[in-house]
Amino acid sequence: MEANPPKRKETRKSLRIKVISMGNAEVGKSCIIKRYCEKRFVPKYLATIGIDYGVTKVQIRDREIKVNIFDMAGHPFFYEVRNEFYKDTQGVILVYDVGQKESFDALDAWLAEMKQELGPHGNMENIVFVVCANKIDCTKHRSVDESEGRLWAESRGFLYFETSAQTGEGINEMFQTFYSAIIDLCDNGGKRPPSSVGVGFTKEQADAIRRIRNSKDSWDMLGVKPGATRDEVNKAYRKLAVLLHPDKCVAPGSEDAFKAVVNARTTLLKNIK
Numbered sequence: 001m002e003a004n005p006p007k008r009k010e011t012r013k014s015l016r017i018k019v020i021s022m023g024n025a026e027v028g029k030s031c032i033i034k035r036y037c038e039k040r041f042v043p044k045y046l047a048t049i050g051i052d053y054g055v056t057k058v059q060i061r062d063r064e065i066k067v068n069i070f071d072m073a074g075h076p077f078f079y080e081v082r083n084e085f086y087k088d089t090q091g092v093i094l095v096y097d098v099g100q101k102e103s104f105d106a107l108d109a110w111l112a113e114m115k116q117e118l119g120p121h122g123n124m125e126n127i128v129f130v131v132c133a134n135k136i137d138c139t140k141h142r143s144v145d146e147s148e149g150r151l152w153a154e155s156r157g158f159l160y161f162e163t164s165a166q167t168g169e170g171i172n173e174m175f176q177t178f179y180s181a182i183i184d185l186c187d188n189g190g191k192r193p194p195s196s197v198g199v200g201f202t203k204e205q206a207d208a209i210r211r212i213r214n215s216k217d218s219w220d221m222l223g224v225k226p227g228a229t230r231d232e233v234n235k236a237y238r239k240l241a242v243l244l245h246p247d248k249c250v251a252p253g254s255e256d257a258f259k260a261v262v263n264a265r266t267t268l269l270k271n272i273k
């Protein structure tokens with residue numbers, strides 16, 4: 001009788017991926033990468049000149065991945081250098097400094113730059129983006145709070161992490177989740193798996209929260225003209241209350257937005273006959 005051949009342990013091919021970092025100068029892109037790859041923090045600022053390139057091997061869920069990391073200079077001066085490097089990317093680490101509102105506001109421009117360089121055939125949908133709200137150790141100077149950053153990221157289907165390259169907080173967790181999502185993307189033929197696309201809240205909800213946050217007064221918050229009638233105020237209030245009610249809305253910042261809407265209505269009704 002023929003003996004059964006010994007079963008060979010299945011070895012999965014190692015994966016080779018390309019990731020890039022993006023974000024304004026000095027937000028901490030190089031330090032985040034150094035903290036993860038070299039387990040150290042460099043307090044002195046050394047501006048990246050054009051691009052820094054490195055290769056690293058990591059083990060994620062029993063899978064070996066070889067990561068080519070392109071750390072892009074954030075200074076506008078280096079646009080001509082970095083625009084070459086957007087192509088064939090599986091993952092983007094998008095960084096802002098929580099103490100610098102301009103670096104958060106600039107995230108849209110970074111996405112626009114990448115989109116422009118990828119051209120009409122480039123598909124941003126099939127890239128894993130992770131947003132790092134960095135320098136959370138500087139609590140005194142924080143100007144972008146967690147819910148604002150999380151809302152921006154999650155409403156686009158991006159991952160979101162609060163990080164500090166200085167203390168290491170959030171860094172390992174961020175990279176593990178980021179690489180894991182890239183493995184899922186590669187295993188799914190380069191397309192973002194459907195399970196990772198849903199965000200649990202609508203664009204209308206995200207837009208309403210953003211508008212409420214940025215409103216200049218109670219009229220503006222409810223989206224009615226100054227001098228509106230009680231009926232108009234109540235109608236606008238009901239619409240927002242249904243949209244943002246904590247039982248129905250899980251978008252980051254919805255609870256605060258809901259409370260702000262309730263207060264705005266109370267304030268306005270006190271002064272309308």
Ligand SMILES: Nc1nc2c(ncn2[C@@H]2O[C@H](COP(=O)(O)OP(=O)(O)OP(=O)(O)O)[C@@H](O)[C@H]2O)c(=O)[nH]1
Pocket residue numbers: 023024025026027028029030031032042043044045046047048049072073074075134135136137138163164165166167
């Ligand atoms: N407190 C604090 N400082 C940080 C943190 N991350 C980076 N820094 C400091 O911020 C400065 C800029 O960090 P870099 O990592 O060089 O910034 P970058 O985004 O790579 O800048 P460019 O290369 O110019 O694009 C340095 O002085 C760092 O020490 C952090 O999490 N906390």
